[in-house]
Structures are given as C-alpha cells and as structure tokens.
Amino acid sequence: MRLLIMGPPGVGKGTMAAYIKKTYNISHISTGELYREAIARMNSLGTLAKGYLDRGELVPDAVTVDLVKETLKKSEYKEGFLLDGFPRTIPQAQALDDILEEKQWKIDVVLNLTADDETIIERITGRRICSNCGALYHTTNIKPAVDDICDNCGAALFQRPDDNRETVARRLKIYREQTEPLLEYYRRRGLLRDVDAEGTVADNIKEVEKALGGFNDND
Numbered sequence: 001m002r003l004l005i006m007g008p009p010g011v012g013k014g015t016m017a018a019y020i021k022k023t024y025n026i027s028h029i030s031t032g033e034l035y036r037e038a039i040a041r042m043n044s045l046g047t048l049a050k051g052y053l054d055r056g057e058l059v060p061d062a063v064t065v066d067l068v069k070e071t072l073k074k075s076e077y078k079e080g081f082l083l084d085g086f087p088r089t090i091p092q093a094q095a096l097d098d099i100l101e102e103k104q105w106k107i108d109v110v111l112n113l114t115a116d117d118e119t120i121i122e123r124i125t126g127r128r129i130c131s132n133c134g135a136l137y138h139t140t141n142i143k144p145a146v147d148d149i150c151d152n153c154g155a156a157l158f159q160r161p162d163d164n165r166e167t168v169a170r171r172l173k174i175y176r177e178q179t180e181p182l183l184e185y186y187r188r189r190g191l192l193r194d195v196d197a198e199g200t201v202a203d204n205i206k207e208v209e210k211a212l213g214g215f216n217d218n219d
C-alpha cells in the first residue's frame with residue numbers, strides 16, 4: 001500500500017500516521033521529521049534546512065525532491081509507505097510522479113485531513129513531543145500521566161521551535177497558497193479521500209478507516 005497524507009500544519013497528520021503505521025504495518029516517511037533529524041545531527045542538509053523550518057517556510061523543492069528520491073531508494077520502502085508532508089507543491093508532486101514511474105509504483109490513496117484554523121492553532125501551540133521516541137502529546141487534549149514526561153519511555157517532552165503563533169500563521173498561509181492547489185491535482189485522478197479531522201483522535205481514526213476502506217496490508 002502506498003499512501004500520501006496531506007492537510008494543513010498541525011491538523012493531526014503525524015498522529016494519524018502513527019496509527020496507520022502500527023495498524024497496517026507500513027513504513028512512515030515524514031519529510032519534516034527527516035529535516036528535524038538532519039538539524040539535530042548538524043549535517044549539511046540540517047544547516048541548509050534550519051532557517052526554513054524556524055521561519056515556517058518551505059525548504060526549496062530541489063532539496064526536498066532529492067531527499068525523498070534518496071530515501072525511497074532504501075529497500076524497506078519497496079513494499080509500501082506512507083508519505084507525510086510530501087509533496088507540498090505542484091513541482092514536488094510532478095517530481096514524485098517521475099520517481100514513482102521510474103520504479104513502476106503507484107499511489108493508492110491520498111488522505112486529506114481537514115480542520116478549522118482555530119483547531120489547528122490550538123493543536124500546534126499545545127503540541128509536546130517526546131525527545132526520545134517521538135510520541136506526540138498535547139498540553140490539554142492528550143496529556144501525559146506525568147507533566148512533560150513521556151508515558152512510553154520516561155524521556156522529557158519538548159516543544160518544536162516552529163510551534164509558535166507567528167510561525168504557524170506563516171505555515172498556514174504557505175499551505176493555502178502552495179499546497180492546497182495540490183488537492184485538485186489528486187482529486188482529478190480519483191485518489192483523494194477527505195478525512196474530517198475536527199473531532200477527537202478516536203473520531204479521526206474512524207474517519208481514516210472509512211477513507212481507507214478496501215485497503216489492507218496485502219494490497
């Protein structure tokens with residue numbers, strides 16, 4: 001199964017990706033996560049990407065396309081993957097088409113998560129992440145048992161540097177201008193499935209399951 005998960009920043013893509021990964025035993029590739037790992041390692045990709053992420057801007061297409069191209073060469077993605085945060089522009093979508101065509105692979109479903117801007121801002125500004133295992137929490141919606149400590153592994157939680165109101169406003173603006181037009185790109189091909197992500201995580205899972213109806217890990 002090859003899936004794309006799309007939607008505005010903070011709508012819950014990472015949360016649903018974790019569920020899909022576990023339930024369908026599918027590899028998860030998040031371009032945002034790849035950039036954050038590169039920044040933590042302080043390698044040349046991280047040095048290049050840091051300013052863009054801190055400002056809430058998109059890293060240039062050529063850089064991101066190369067990153068995805070290299071990542072998809074790994075054998076673990078042969079059987080399928082869930083691509084989260086890519087493509088985000090029309091040129092990225094066209095580049096993905098070329099990469100897939102070369103490998104004779106095709107996308108099965110594009111999930112499009114939707115929620116109001118108010119919900120999104122509340123989710124992003126309250127997000128906390130485990131510094132060790134990456135588990136996602138929220139200061140009011142999804143609280144850990146002990147404040148600022150991960151339930152799974154006991155490590156400290158942190159807040160992403162781009163999770164502040166000013167940067168979120170920029171990320172949302174860029175999403176509307178550059179990423180939203182992509183929805184039509186996939187809708188025209190009959191691949192897009194809308195997912196109402198306004199409710200609780202449990203509600204969102206039900207919506208994702210509805211949208212994925214007909215697919216299983218043998219597809």
Ligand code: AP5
Nearest residue numbers: 009010011012013014015031032059085123127141200201
């Ligand atoms: P990326 O990491 O992809 O960030 P994003 O798209 O802004 O998405 P987020 O990770 O912020 O949110 P999410 O939708 O995954 O929500 P989550 O599940 O965490 O990209 C970061 C940056 O990298 C970009 O700005 C750009 O600079 C660069 N980049 C990445 N890809 C690129 C590309 N293709 N091209 C160029 N640049 C690129 O949920 C959010 C919070 O809400 C959490 O706290 C969660 O616990 C909570 N929550 C989730 N669901 C619910 C619910 N149903 N109810 C209540 N709370 C909920």
